[in-house]
Amino acid sequence: MVTVALVDVVKQYDAMEEVTLIGYKHGPALNHVTLEIASGETLSVVGPSGCGKSTLLKVVAGLEYANAGHVYYDSYDMSEIKPQDRGVGMVFQDYALYPTMKGKGNLAYYFEQHDRSEQDMEARVQQVADRLGVDFQLLLGRLPDTLSGGEKQRVAIARCIVRDPVVFLMDEPIVNLDAKRREKTRIEIKKLLRQFSITTLYVTHDQQEAIFMGDRIAVMRSGHIEQVGTFDELYYTP
Ligand code: ADP
Ligand code: ADP
Secondary structure, X not given: OOOEEEEEEEEOOHHHHOEOOOOOEOOOOEEEEEEEEXXXXXXXXXXXXXXXXXXXXXXXXXXXXXXXXXXXXXXXXXHHOOHHHOXXXXXXXXXXXXXXXXXXXXXXXXXXXXXXXXXXXXXXXXXXXXXXXXXXXXXXXXXXXXXXXXXXXXXXXXXXXXXXXXXXXXXXXXXXXXXXXXXXXHHHHHHHHHHHOOEEEEXXXXXXXXXXXXXXXXXXXXXXXXXXXXXXHHHOOO
C-alpha cells in the first residue's frame, strides 16, 4: 500500500488558452492542487461536472502530465516510476469488460498477457473470488452481456484487484446504474474496498455517494480543492 500525494499540481489543456464565446477565459483544469491520500484510505472527490475530477484521476494515473507540481507514490516521484511498475488500477463508468470472455476470462487475461503460469492465475483468481463470496463466484461463469450493470462493475473491479494494485482510481463507477442498483452496488463496492484496503481515489458528482464511500471527502470546484476532511469535519457544525 502506498500514500499518494499531489503537491501544487497544475494541469492546463492547450485548448483552454482560448477565450470562449462569452468572453470567459477558463482557468486550468487543475489549479495548484495539493492533496494527500493516506495509505489504505478511500478519499472521495466530489464536485460539479467540469471541475477537474477526471483530470485529477488521469494525472494521478500518469495518463495526463501535469504542467507543474508533482505526484508522489510514497516518496517516489510518479513520473520516474515506469508505467508498468506503478501498480495503478482504474475503474470507469463504462466497465470496459472484454465482451467475448466470461467473467473468469476477464480476470485471467492479465496473467495470459504476462506469460504467468496457469497455477499463478488459478491461485490468484481463486483467492480474490473466495474473498468476494459465492454470489460473486457465480458471475465468473457468465459472459458480460448476461450481467447487469452492477454485476459488470463488480467483475471489472475484481479484474483490477487480481493485478494487486497499490492505487485504485474509480471514476463514477455506478453513475450508469439505475437508482436501485446504484444503492446495492455502492454497498458492495464499499465492502470490497474495506476488505482489500487499497489506497483509493473515488470520483463522483454526487455528494451523498461521496460521503458514503469516502473515509474522507475532498470538495472540488473550478480546478481546486475547496475543502477536505472527514464527514464530521466538513458537515457537522455543533
Ligand atoms: P470533471 O471530471 O469534474 O467533469 P474534467 O477533469 O473532465 O472535469 O474537466 C475539467 C476541465 O478540463 C473542463 O473545463 C473540461 O472541459 C476540460 N478538459 C477536460 N479534458 C480536456 C481535454 N482533453 N482537452 C481540453 N480540455 C479538457
Ligand atoms: P500491462 O500494462 O501490465 O502490460 P495490459 O496489457 O493488460 O497490462 O494493459 C495495457 C495497458 O493498459 C497498460 O498500460 C496497463 O497498465 C493498462 N491497463 C489495463 N487494464 C487496466 C486497468 N484496469 N487499470 C489501469 N490500467 C490498466
